[in-house]
Amino acid sequence: MLKEDNRKAMLEKAMKEYDYQESALLEILHKAQEIYGYLDKNLLTHVAKTLDLPPSHVFGVATFYNFFRLRAPGEHVVTGCFGTACYVKEVEEIVSAVEQEFNLKRGESTPDGKLSLFMTRCIGACAMAPNIIVDDEVLGKATKEMVLEKIHRALGGAAT
């Protein structure tokens, strides 16, 4: 069961706006992710039930598209852009450096839940490649040093 709170009311409102239409499932999942941050089993089941769809269908859609997050992200999120332009401009080296420095693998979070490292397929800022996003800030023409420093600062700021 989904907890009765403000967030649930917001989700309900969004579903109503789309008239509980089956065809608006993607829009509703987008909204749900915006409200809750990620889509867990509970939430997906709730959406399935409300739209009167088989849970398998809703899970199928949620897992098919890359944009939907099925697990909670860490407190700080670093995203490496793996679009073609960033690949050509050696984004791999930066991402490997982040993995080594913070001892985590791409797609995962540190055990203390402070930092997640994700990959995305192109944010469209290709002329500024390579791009790394630290929390909400896009670092264009990024270098290893610049990114590591930024992350250290974000983490340091969170601790104090």
Next chain:
Amino acid sequence: MKAADIQKIAERELDFQRGYKYRINVCCSSGCVPFGALKVLKAFEDAVKEFGVQKECKVARTGCVGTCSVGPAVVVEPGDYLYQSVTPEKVRQIVRDHIALDLPVREQLYRNEAYFKKQQRLVLRNAGTIDPYRIEDYIAMAGYFALSKCLTAMTPKDVINEVLASGLRGRGGAGFPTGQKWNLVAAAHGAPKYIIANLDEGDPGVFANRTLAEADPHAILEGMLIAGYATGAEKGYIYIRAEYPLAIQTLKRALSQARSFGLLGESVLETSFKFDIELRFGAGAFVAGEETAILASVEGRRAMPRPRPPYPANSGLWGKPTLIQNVETLANIPLIVLNGGAWFAKIGTPKCSGTKCFSLTGKINNPGLIEVPMGITLREVVFEIGGGISDGRAFKAVLVGGPSGGCLPEALLDLPIDYDSLTRVGAIMGSGGIVVLDDQSCMVDTAKFFTDFCVDESCGRCSPCRAGLPEVKQVFDGITGGTGKAEDLATLEKSSVYIRDASLCGLGQTAPNPVITTLRYFKNEYVEHIVEKKCRAGKCFKNKRKEETS
């Protein structure tokens, strides 16, 4: 509002704009915002007040100018002075010298005439010059004139004939003649009919459609409205990536303004033509650009393609006739209606009329968004517009057409860019990605990168693509890991051809292109990897090297 009122609005807006001696256009598109464009915009607004020139100088937020590597970009009119890498600190000087004293700040200007010289901006006609948040700005540039011409002076058949005469072909990549598609949908039985404007742009490394939506959203809406009138459709969907928040926001505003101007709804411009548009959000699936997959996604399902026929023109959304068109195609339509198909047909080449937008990136001096006439050569794009290879390195290859495009060598640089020439050499037009590689790139690793991408993005429906691509990936893992065998080359070649010929949709059919073209044009690098265990770019055998050093 009636059709005749459009002209009046345009005149009023032009009068208003002529009241200003200067106009400062600040690019606030996704390329420039992360680098401080909004702060620059605010700084300009403050500075014109500080210097008391707000009555003669208009500060406008605009879309992309195209010089995305030197953002934030700012253009001062008249004279189109383009300032590069503008910071809030530089703003005061620009306003003080350029506006108050009429002395352009020379040292801050972007001086690269070659970048613009060979470009021809049709689709991006308003990008960087109008404020995308104001419909009046668009109308002042003869916006919605074409729609009003259609509704007052042309039959749907007349409109289709103009599009046929223009020779316009679909800009989504496949290059199907647009007029023919419209004829099919117009003739199809069933109601209601639908239009989908494809703005999914799933190709990594491509941002032309996003830029268009952020810079000139009404050009897309007007194109859809005209397509609706011509084909008898009354509902349109814009299918856009959720990863494009600024484009979504811009389109939302444009839709609500168009609605309040009577350009959408039950009675468009007070005629019997009825049309409305809704946004639908993609969620990061490359395959969703395929036309039957996009149908499934708009219907709220997994974006999985289905066999054709039936074609969407006859059986599309919810089984009804549906026209699917890339937004770049649609943005051409108002120009064709206003200037005539014959005018458009003269641009580009006889078989491929018009222009094409390209996202030009990679190891190149001037990356950015360009629009060039069809038929321009790759060499002109890479070495003249792009300004050649960055950091003084040597050219190695150019990737045309995204992750399922082809890697072309120097010998093919004089190839004219058009659908047929590209297909002949193993590349595709795709959605217009051009990525330049220098001698530090490994072609084997590049082909592997794209194969990895297509493995991830395969929807899993048909086995050649689902099972074939991972086989190819394994072979690549071997070659780049140091366990490559002589027979691997034959395996790659054979599997690629199977996947290409037997896959259900465009994704699988084109996924092997990077493998096939690198094998064809850069075979020596494969041989080096397999026989000498050597990667001349130093990209491969990394794990092996680590073991040796430890």
